[in-house]
Amino acid sequence: MAAIEVLDLTKTYGELQAVDAVSLEVAEGEFVGILGPNGAGKTTLLEMVEGLRRPDAGTATVLGLPVWPRNADLLPRMGVQLQASAFFERLTAREQLHTFASLYAVPSATADEWLERVGLDDKAGTRVEDLSGGQAQRLSIACALVHDPDVVFLDEPTAALDPQARRNLWDLLSGLNNSGRTVVLTTHYMDEAEVLCDRVAIMDSGRILQVDSPAALIRRLDAPARITVAPGAVGLEEARGIAAVDDVQESVDGVVLTTRDPAHVVARLAERDQLDGVRVQTGTLEDVFLDLTGREYRA
Amino acid sequence: MSSTSGRPSSRSAFVALSVAIFKGFLRDKGAVFFALVFPLMFLVLFGGIFSDQDQSKVDLIQVGDVALVDDLPEGAAEAFADTFEVTTSDDLADALEQVRKGDADVAIEQRGDELVAHYTQTEQVKSAITQGTLRAFVDATNVAQLAAQTGEQPAYSFEAVSVEDDSLTAIQFVTPGLLGWAVAMSASFGAAATLQGWRQSKLLRRLQLSPVSTSTMVGARVAVTIAVALIQMAIFLGLGSVAFGLTLSGSWWMAIPTLVVGTLCFMAIGLLAGAIAKTTEGAVNMANFFVLPMAFLSGSFFPLDAAPAWLRAFSNVLPLKHLNEAMLDVMVRGEGPSAALVPIAVLAAFAIVVTAVAARLFRWDTA
Ligand SMILES: Nc1ncnc2c1ncn2[C@@H]1O[C@H](COP(=O)(O)OP(=O)(O)OP(=O)(O)O)[C@@H](O)[C@H]1O
Ligand SMILES: [Mg+2]
Numbered sequence: 001m002a003a004i005e006v007l008d009l010t011k012t013y014g015e016l017q018a019v020d021a022v023s024l025e026v027a028e029g030e031f032v033g034i035l036g037p038n039g040a041g042k043t044t045l046l047e048m049v050e051g052l053r054r055p056d057a058g059t060a061t062v063l064g065l066p067v068w069p070r071n072a073d074l075l076p077r078m079g080v081q082l083q084a085s086a087f088f089e090r091l092t093a094r095e096q097l098h099t100f101a102s103l104y105a106v107p108s109a110t111a112d113e114w115l116e117r118v119g120l121d122d123k124a125g126t127r128v129e130d131l132s133g134g135q136a137q138r139l140s141i142a143c144a145l146v147h148d149p150d151v152v153f154l155d156e157p158t159a160a161l162d163p164q165a166r167r168n169l170w171d172l173l174s175g176l177n178n179s180g181r182t183v184v185l186t187t188h189y190m191d192e193a194e195v196l197c198d199r200v201a202i203m204d205s206g207r208i209l210q211v212d213s214p215a216a217l218i219r220r221l222d223a224p225a226r227i228t229v230a231p232g233a234v235g236l237e238e239a240r241g242i243a244a245v246d247d248v249q250e251s252v253d254g255v256v257l258t259t260r261d262p263a264h265v266v267a268r269l270a271e272r273d274q275l276d277g278v279r280v281q282t283g284t285l286e287d288v289f290l291d292l293t294g295r296e297y298r299a
Numbered sequence: 300m301s302s303t304s305g306r307p308s309s310r311s312a313f314v315a316l317s318v319a320i321f322k323g324f325l326r327d328k329g330a331v332f333f334a335l336v337f338p339l340m341f342l343v344l345f346g347g348i349f350s351d352q353d354q355s356k357v358d359l360i361q362v363g364d365v366a367l368v369d370d371l372p373e374g375a376a377e378a379f380a381d382t383f384e385v386t387t388s389d390d391l392a393d394a395l396e397q398v399r400k401g402d403a404d405v406a407i408e409q410r411g412d413e414l415v416a417h418y419t420q421t422e423q424v425k426s427a428i429t430q431g432t433l434r435a436f437v438d439a440t441n442v443a444q445l446a447a448q449t450g451e452q453p454a455y456s457f458e459a460v461s462v463e464d465d466s467l468t469a470i471q472f473v474t475p476g477l478l479g480w481a482v483a484m485s486a487s488f489g490a491a492a493t494l495q496g497w498r499q500s501k502l503l504r505r506l507q508l509s510p511v512s513t514s515t516m517v518g519a520r521v522a523v524t525i526a527v528a529l530i531q532m533a534i535f536l537g538l539g540s541v542a543f544g545l546t547l548s549g550s551w552w553m554a555i556p557t558l559v560v561g562t563l564c565f566m567a568i569g570l571l572a573g574a575i576a577k578t579t580e581g582a583v584n585m586a587n588f589f590v591l592p593m594a595f596l597s598g599s600f601f602p603l604d605a606a607p608a609w610l611r612a613f614s615n616v617l618p619l620k621h622l623n624e625a626m627l628d629v630m631v632r633g634e635g636p637s638a639a640l641v642p643i644a645v646l647a648a649f650a651i652v653v654t655a656v657a658a659r660l661f662r663w664d665t666a
Contacts (some may be wrong), residue, residue: 050508084502102311
């Protein structure tokens with residue numbers, strides 16, 4: 001059974017088509033990322049799937065149950081972290097988490113474990129207003145997960161996190177996913193999507209442009225690889241003479257060879273012992289993203 | 300795959316929410332100040348200042364012969380002497396001048412069957428005491444005379460006069476009114492700030508995603524506000540009786556349901572303010588804009604007896620007036636529990652109408 005089924009979801013704000021007939025199916029235990037520029041409609045889509053916003057058209061079901069109207073039997077099985085953190089005023093981190101735990105009839109001991117898991121045990125007695133942006137974000141994630149939901153929705157969970165906290169959260173989310181939970185997140189970090197997600201949906205202007213595994217998306221992009229060697233390691237003319245090299249440029253980094261057959265070119269360079277300082281960059285998810293969504297700023 | 304957490308009982312969720320909101324209140328210095336400290340300052344001020352005045356007798360100048368005073372029966376004469384320091388004079392103009400200057404509190408003269416009292420309005424409490432006490436003496440004397448004529452036992456004894464006199468001390472006046480004002484402030488500010496706060500912090504959207512029903516959320520907020528009102532009442536009555544000699548009359552307990560309904564009414568006013576205003580501060584200011592003038596016009600700070608008739612008539616459209624009157628009636632005026640029933644109904648009607656208006660004006664998204 002699919003954990004999430006979305007069919008032709010549509011939301012319009014006045015003239016603006018925020019989400020335009022989006023369909024998506026997420027299998028149980030799958031980890032799906034939604035990528036898209038600012039204003040693409042990621043949050044709107046997610047909130048409709050969570051049952052927080054009423055779609056203008058289309059349907060969404062989670063664990064086989066329709067999400068609209070509000071279904072109190074489904075809610076305990078869903079964990080949601082909204083893009084904007086929302087807390088009870090003037091409570092400490094621990095009290096906050098305990099309150100959310102009580103709403104789901106989860107014992108306080110479990111709540112305290114979660115405080116530790118998101119690395120906030122030091123900040124247990126700090127009021128939410130006094131937490132840093134990243135700490136508040138982690139608390140918000142703990143509040144979303146404290147009741148051990150089957151399906152987890154996270155809207156830019158790593159947006160304000162430092163690199164350590166980001167890696168720790170990756171571990172935490174992978175762990176959840178490995179234990180069979182379904183996870184859907186939005187992010188602007190391509191590395192995050194590449195590391196975590198089984199499938200990635202690239203969204204722009206309210207539509208999903210492509211959905212596939214990161215590797216398949218990159219393969220489909222068929223972007224040329226860039227091989228860089230130390231300055232002077234190979235002569236420019238000599239480099240141009242290597243079969244399969246499409247272009248050669250000199251930069252401060254060294255000599256950059258562009259090719260669609262990096263294996264062949266690296267082998268030729270190796271034969272001549274010209275691999276000094278070599279770096280090979282193949283297409284990335286970011287290339288896929290920019291290729292699909294263009295480079296202009298979004299409103 | 301199974302979920303370890305079930306659907307929680309709405310009771311545990313209700314308790315958790317109430318505790319969270321109550322803690323939030325206690326840690327909000329501004330809210331605590333306006334709910335407790337600020338009105339208590341007024342209580343101490345009024346109670347302290349005026350209770351000193353009460354201990355000194357009212358200086359009364361008797362101009363010419365005043366049959367009422369001269370002919371008072373035994374017990375009443377004593378009670379009268381306890382309340383008034385009587386000097387006699389034959390010069391009305393001079394007596395009035397003394398009252399005007401504050402050397403005396405009241406001058407009385409008799410014109411035919413009418414007892415005329417001259418006093419100054421600047422001493423609100425003393426003039427109220429004077430007025431009330433004299434009226435009580437007149438009533439009592441009338442009753443006694445009537446009884447003498449008909450040969451029946453007088454319906455009121457003169458002990459009743461001195462009890463009436465006790466209940467007129469300043470603290471008796473100010474406690475119910477200030478309590479009404481305090482509850483009006485904290486209930487309306489609390490509701491206004493909560494509505495705006497939850498709307499802006501998106502907490503309400505987050506709570507919609509938890510399995511807690513809207514009625515549980517609203518119920519928790521209402522429960523906390525009522526609890527705060529009852530705490531305010533306990534502190535006011537406690538301080539009033541311990542420090543300023545407040546004595547409550549028989550059916551004072553009826554003030555509890557009155558206060559509960561009053562709290563709902565002022566929460567509704569706060570909701571209205573929260574629905575109209577765009578920011579939390581704006582909402583609280585708006586609530587204050589409703590409540591503070593209302594407190595003046597509803598007799599929270601001084602009795603309305605001396606106010607012009609049109610103002611007294613106007614005050615009847617103010618819910619705080621009804622809350623104050625009901626609490627005065629049952630807490631200090633010695634009226635029976637039923638005296639609060641009509642005000643409770645009026646307050647409830649206000650609450651329903653204002654909530655309906657607020658609900659119509661309210662938008663979840665600040666746009
Ligand atoms: N309540 C609303 N009223 C009007 N327009 C809205 C509303 N919510 C969202 N929009 C518009 O819908 C579009 C999609 O917004 P959405 O928040 O879904 O974008 P997003 O992909 O989550 O962007 P970001 O990466 O910045 O979070 C935007 O253009 C936004 O301005
Ligand atoms: Mg968003």
